[in-house]
Amino acid sequence: MRLDSKMQVGILGAGPAGLTAAVALQRYAPPGSVDITVLDRYNSSADYPGVEYGIQARAMRALHRVRADDAARRRGNPVDRIEFYNRNGHRQLALRVDPRWSIGVLRREFLTDLASLSAAPLLRGHDVNAIVAADGGRRVDVTFADGQPARRFDLLVAADGVQSVARRQFFPADAVTHDRGFSAIYLLVDETKAPDGNMPPGFSSIANGGTIRFMRGSFATAVWFPAGNGRLTLALGFDHATRAHIWVSQGLPPDAAWQNLSGVQRRSLARRIAADVPGPGGLVVQALDLVEDWVSPDVYLWSMRDSDPLAQPYTAGLPVVLLGDAAHAFLPTIGMGASLAIEDAEIFSRILARHLAGGGTLDELHTKVLQRFGDHRRGVWLDLMTRARDAVTNWRHETVEQGFVLSPFVPTRVGSALVRGYEQVRGRTLTPTDHAA
Template identity: 30%
Template sequence: MILIIGAGLGGLVTAIALARAGLPVAVFEAAGSLRETGAGLTLGRGAQHVFRDLGLQGDVAARACPAGSLPFLHWRSARLLMGAPDPGDGTPDDGQADIVRHMYRADLQAVLLDHAARLGVAIHTGKRLTGLDQDGDGVTARFGDESIARASLLVGADGVRSAVRAILHPGDAPRFTGHVAYRFLVPRAAAAPFMGLGRSAIFIGPKRTFNRYTMQGGNVVNCAGLAETGEEVPEGWSLPASVAEVAAAFPDWHGDVTGLIGQAQSIIKWGLYDRTPLPRWSQGRVTLLGDAAHAMLPFLGMGAAMAIEDGWALARCLALEPDVGRALDRYEAARRERCETMQAMSRRQGEMTQAMDPDALVPAAVPMANQALMGFDPVAAGV
């Protein structure tokens, strides 16, 4: 049995990939229920190659929107700085094109939960990990409800504040990056007057980024304003912010930005944290993936994709290599360099796009223009 801690996107993809490979797996989630949380997310091309390999892409694409060329616009004038206008209407495609797509996180979660259920994957909720012990034969996990579980391998897919990582590396806390994200949704009708520049747009300016795009067939606009701040802000989905606070963070920005902010009904304020790279993700029969291993800033929109790619690679290594230690060595060899590069380049992307003078942006120099980085196919590369 392989035990996965965390029923987020990375954990669910890992469970599906393991089950499809015929390996027994169970998921243990700290939350008391599998609530639909989150806003929009960008699905990078690598993640969608994984979905195709696992037979998920048709269901994913049916709920996603093709992302176009991700146009970057001047914060005040809306002058096009990079990319091309996105004329899409939010209508899903068949998922076959090798392009970036946008999707509501809750919709992706629903697709993954459905496929996990079809494969018979057990998902246990209300299981907060409090400790673990290893020996030569396996791992014993202990939970807050005084239950235990025994497995040949334990996978920490439990996010930036990973309980698994905290046990493996005491005192290694997430670090606040000096950025806060304001996230909110606007219905199509209310957003319509502020969408004349296309289905998606990323406004960049001094120490600020405002990203907006449609989801759910064009019926909802996902908005995310990222701002540098000197105030340390907690991470999570429970801290509210007011329209006035967000408006004050984006003063004098283009009317489409301020107009969408004015239409916000419920805003979540989210501190952005990342992780110092570890010398190894694995200890014995325990390993990490996704944000638990390499949390990164969102400027490349690749955090979810990295967790999805990790899950596929780990499952593939375990299917190919019956010895757990050798399988984990193979997994890290396949993933560490890419993930650490993406972590560094996500930070670099933010530094470049939030420069004081966006007119000085050199499109060819930004990490997002690197096709080898952004267009990587983990399935074709193999493990």
């Protein structure tokens, strides 16, 4: 069936994948060939959990191709170095990163800047609850939880994240997420909002610098990500057993949910965990004093789960494709979640635009666009998913000998060998770490 009018494209989700798809399709598709509508259940990008994203080179290049890389640079912070410190506070390794192509952004700022590049309507407060076949399966209707009228599309791009409606509906067996045994408290420290304005020495230069720093303690790992303009994202990672132990040591039930904790309780848990990590001059602990509001969305506990990449990220019978976390939710261990979502969206849009430019029909959408996209991405997703799962050892309390992952830059075995060699040369042997005592 030929398209006698514009292709109606619905994009479900205004996260990195959905917004990149909207921008890229508008750049690539022949003029007048598509009508794009973006739907999102939240009223603002600030409603969604997530503080800081690393936009890595593969995503920056994808954004560059659609002339959107300045959206990441505008308020983002260039990353030029990643450093790893062991539990004695000694630096084990430092990697150089090209700051032109690696940027740390605050999610809400980046998504606002990205959305400003799109002329497509972005309908917020649209909570999709089902995707239904229409027109004999050639199109789809999306229906909404609040009962407002359904919308019909020739193609639905499901970029609706880890709890994707499309994934649950069309891939129920793959809708499970896997608990990877650890959590991290993420928090944003902003010196302009610090309660008494007294900065720990060195804070500003770290927050405005370009170094991501991994620091191990005996049971916790802290990672800081400079966000520029006096802001620093801090992640405090620990495994489930440690979590139960620490919760109890603070007088809480071992399974008390983060959302039920008071600001005071959250602060004392974070301090207990941060105190385990030998940051420079006690800065990891001191940075916590700069958090103004412990119950704000900028302070949250991220319980680490991932999902298997879909072998075929599209439905067999309906014109629905899945991108980003909907197709593969990553752990943050290699900082790939947002980057892959962006890259997926740019590549998918390019394949679709080529199809339209060549006079492609709706009947060929599956073979010429959806399958091609899936074939193109599968290997990348599987490779990076393996690395992200291997890199859990960087966040939990295993020893360096059990695997030290520098990915996505260096293969796991090379990273482990490098660190082992370095430790031997320095005459230090890392012992299996204690549990939270």
